[in-house]
Amino acid sequence: MDFSQPLNPALLESTFGLFRFSRMVYAAAAVGVAAHMKDGPVEATELARLSGTHAPTLRSLLDALTAWGVFERNEQGQYGLTPFSHRLVPGSENAANLAMLLGWVGLPATYEAFGGLEHTLRTGEAAIGGSGGAGFYNYLREHPHDQGLYEAAMESSSSSFTDCVAAYDFSGIGLVVDVGGGQGAFALELLAKYPGLRAISYDLSEVVEGADNSSHPAHARLELCGGDAFRSVPSGGDLYVTSTVLRCFDDEACVRLLKSVRDAMPSHGKLVAYEMVMPETRDHAALCTADLLARAVYGGRDRTKAEFSDLFATAGLRLTRGISVRDPLQALEGEPV
Numbered sequence: 001m002d003f004s005q006p007l008n009p010a011l012l013e014s015t016f017g018l019f020r021f022s023r024m025v026y027a028a029a030a031v032g033v034a035a036h037m038k039d040g041p042v043e044a045t046e047l048a049r050l051s052g053t054h055a056p057t058l059r060s061l062l063d064a065l066t067a068w069g070v071f072e073r074n075e076q077g078q079y080g081l082t083p084f085s086h087r088l089v090p091g092s093e094n095a096a097n098l099a100m101l102l103g104w105v106g107l108p109a110t111y112e113a114f115g116g117l118e119h120t121l122r123t124g125e126a127a128i129g130g131s132g133g134a135g136f137y138n139y140l141r142e143h144p145h146d147q148g149l150y151e152a153a154m155e156s157s158s159s160s161f162t163d164c165v166a167a168y169d170f171s172g173i174g175l176v177v178d179v180g181g182g183q184g185a186f187a188l189e190l191l192a193k194y195p196g197l198r199a200i201s202y203d204l205s206e207v208v209e210g211a212d213n214s215s216h217p218a219h220a221r222l223e224l225c226g227g228d229a230f231r232s233v234p235s236g237g238d239l240y241v242t243s244t245v246l247r248c249f250d251d252e253a254c255v256r257l258l259k260s261v262r263d264a265m266p267s268h269g270k271l272v273a274y275e276m277v278m279p280e281t282r283d284h285a286a287l288c289t290a291d292l293l294a295r296a297v298y299g300g301r302d303r304t305k306a307e308f309s310d311l312f313a314t315a316g317l318r319l320t321r322g323i324s325v326r327d328p329l330q331a332l333e334g335e336p337v
């Protein structure tokens with residue numbers, strides 16, 4: 001389906017209940033049932049024992065998902081993997097998709113938040129974790145299991161990080177500070193391509209604590225640093241990066257964060273903000289939906305280039321150019337005014 005185009009009216013009504021399908025796939029992924037089929041088809045009671053699930057309900061779920069084409073059932077009534085459900089096996093070729101399903105797309109916290117869209121619609125506030133633009137991160141702090149899944153999802157975006165690194169020329173730069181850089185996945189991708197570069201990945205203390213990048217060949221050039229970007233960010237970076245961070249916050253919070261960056265950067269410093277950029281026509285179904293998700297989950301939003309330019313200007317930065325990474329993701333470059 002092409003989500004950049006309106007759906008055929010005949011299809012629209014059949015989408016109403018699709019959240020059920022997505023929850024079925026999520027539930028199967030969360031209990032890890034696919035991993036027990038990786039060596040061949042298995043009977044439902046045995047799968048229930050192996051996955052610690054309720055056998056009659058698991059059978060019901062597997063039947064439903066088999067009917068949808070996610071699993072298959074042989075003549076002995078055993079359930080096995082299809083090409084699609086291979087991606088639900090940890091360590092599979094599509095393990096990044098599994099991490100995104102478990103830690104973002106299907107994460108109960110984001111599902112709950114989007115389920116509360118009506119609250120966001122009435123108030124403009126995030127539907128989870130209270131108001132104030134940082135509610136979701138406060139929520140994760142109180143739910144370490146979800147926090148771990150969310151971090152793993154963010155770290156899994158490696159193909160997008162590769163494209164981000166390729167889209168911008170980092171040569172001649174000494175120190176990059178990745179603000180909201182999680183446990184350093186983006187910085188490591190960057191360091192692998194630029195052997196002369198050093199990087200700081202800066203994120204909330206609870207996110208960087210416990211990160212272990214020691215097996216990565218570039219880990220010695222990466223420093224993980226914990227703190228609150230609304231208060232300050234490490235100073236002296238030649239280039240500051242944010243990657244899908246601004247969409248997590250409302251305008252006022254974004255300006256505070258960008259001011260922290262502006263205050264920390266030397267006069268020759270630059271900012272590159274990787275963000276999905278809303279077209280002025282606001283007619284991209286997937287991106288308009290992502291905007292609503294950012295509002296309900298984070299109390300944030302997606303923005304047009306002109307709106308990013310206004311945010312930069314309020315924080316004392318000039319948006320100099322937007323480089324396309326892959327539609328609709330752009331590298332928005334800013335410099336001190």
Ligand SMILES: C[S@@+](CC[C@H](N)C(=O)[O-])C[C@H]1O[C@@H](n2cnc3c(N)ncnc32)[C@H](O)[C@@H]1O
Nearest residue numbers: 154180181182203204227228229230243244245
């Ligand atoms: C949507 S994630 C993006 C992560 C990563 N940059 C990426 O592209 O996958 C936003 C990140 O901002 C971090 N963050 C949220 N509030 C922060 C704060 N006050 N200071 C520093 N980082 C923060 C989160 O912990 C999270 O890692």
